[in-house]
Amino acid sequence: MTSTQAPSRAPIRGKARKLLVGALGALSSPHHLDRYLELADPLLATASNRARITHIDTSVHGSTTLAVRPARPCRFVPGQHVQFAMVIDGVRHVRTFSPAIMPGSREMVFTVGTRHGGLVSGHLAEHARVGDIVEVGDGAGDFVLPKSRPSRLLMISGGSGITPVLSMLGSLAESGATAVTFVHYARSPGHVPRRAELDALSSLPNVEVVLVHTRGEGGHLRGRFERAHLDAVAPWFADTPTYVCGPSGLVGRVRELYAETGSTELLHTEEFTPPAYVVDPDDVSGSVSFAESGIVAANSGATVLEQAENAGLTPEHGCRMGICHTCTAIRSSGCTRDIRTGETDSEPGARIQICVSAPIGNVTVEL
Incomplete structure (x- = not known):
């Protein structure tokens, strides 16, 4: 006897949802659909996967453990990290944290070390409350178990x-x-x-x-x-x-x-900590040009991300330690040093992680 299995309706539901969201988005013009949906419930937003904090534990010295329930399941393999974003004083801040899934639940659990001067980790430890809304992304990274499990x-x-x-x-x-x-x-x-x-x-x-x-x-x-x-x-x-x-x-x-x-x-x-970095005086010369913004700043020797922020720019970034690749930008000319390895590179048009790349002399970055 042969048996047949009914085709999954999940792809059909997914397509129907996209069509519905697209139609509602057109009707909500000129504003994004989320502007109206979040008035009813922030978790209804479609542009990102929002999550509500359901539990916070600050009883352990030096860290905060929190559980969040996302609006939609996150795709990640145990060991991977995800983008975690929250709004603090009206500004959206993105970090990279590794989650675990609560057994029998869709809730994600994060343990975040409280860094001295850390904006997000400090906020989670002192000001975050159950019910607050954050954003979570899907998993990334290769810190995962092999498919063939060893003994x-x-x-x-x-x-x-x-x-x-x-x-x-x-x-x-x-x-x-x-x-x-x-x-x-x-x-x-x-x-x-x-x-x-x-x-x-x-x-x-x-x-x-x-x-x-x-x-x-x-x-x-x-x-x-x-x-x-x-x-x-x-x-x-x-x-x-x-x-x-x-x-x-x-x-x-x-x-x-x-x-x-x-x-x-x-x-x-x-x-999960930024690499220790001491500016090499020999690298401090010339200027850093941010081509898209038209800003030119004297090269301080700090990372491209830090120098961009000091120049008033707000480039997208996450972990600030070279893990998540959120801050990748094109270096159109000049030479940069990888602060993790000390290696230098000057290939024109190369994509670099600006959080772990320090300019040497004159450098132009597409920011």
């Missing part, structure tokens, strides 16, 4: 870098086929976010959770990352796929160890 994995995180790792751990826990050792670094017990989730994961037979406190008492281990930590809990690390997310200091020390053991190809990393 064993090592995961390391620090601070709010726990979020993408927890997201991946959640998908692994569902099958139970992969044994995972998860090592998380935090200053003290009071700096460990998502503790209930960690306790639930540690009760699973295929997951071992190791807490390392860099300053406070308690924890399974103490101090900053060193080889002795992995020798104690994962002596097989050099032969195992490893995923690391956290501050640049932690990620850098892990990279050094894996380079020493010849295991770099097994290491997958993601940093």
Whole structure:
């Protein structure tokens, strides 16, 4: 006996929705349809996927955990980051955060580290409230698990870098086929976010959770990352796929160890803090020309993004650390230095990430 399955109506509904939105948009001219829809409910907006904050937890030192319920499901793979936008004092600000999906729910959970002087992270920690509206995008980035799951994995995180790792751990826990050792670094017990989730994961037979406190008492281990930590809990690390997310200091020390053991190809990393950058005096000369705006400014040696903002421009950007590629622009002439690697490039017409590119001498950028 053969059986047939009725074709999905989802594509039909999607096309019908687009046709309806297009027709309503034409009727609402000269204003955008969203201007009227958001009067009834901000989540009805069509130009972006808006979400309502449903929960905020600021009890953990140095981070804010919030849950949001988007109007439409977001497409992302565990471990990826999404564009997160919110309006503060009438200005829309975009950042890049890694979410997790609440089991059995469409709600997305973010843990955001509170940076000193950070506009968005500070607002979330001090002023955001349940019911506030934000925007979320679809997933991007390659910090994801392989399609063919290995029998064993090592995961390391620090601070709010726990979020993408927890997201991946959640998908692994569902099958139970992969044994995972998860090592998380935090200053003290009071700096460990998502503790209930960690306790639930540690009760699973295929997951071992190791807490390392860099300053406070308690924890399974103490101090900053060193080889002795992995020798104690994962002596097989050099032969195992490893995923690391956290501050640049932690990620850098892990990279050094894996380079020493010849295991770099097994290491997958993601940093959530801007790279440390000291302006090279030899680069501070000439001017930066923003061709589309007609603005020319003396080259200070700072990144193109910073110099554009200091010149009064507001180029689109997200993470400010070279992850999300939102700030990509064309460098029509001149030479820039990648502040993450120190490498220079002067190919005319190249697309550069202005948040991690510093001009050397005279540079023209299409902004």
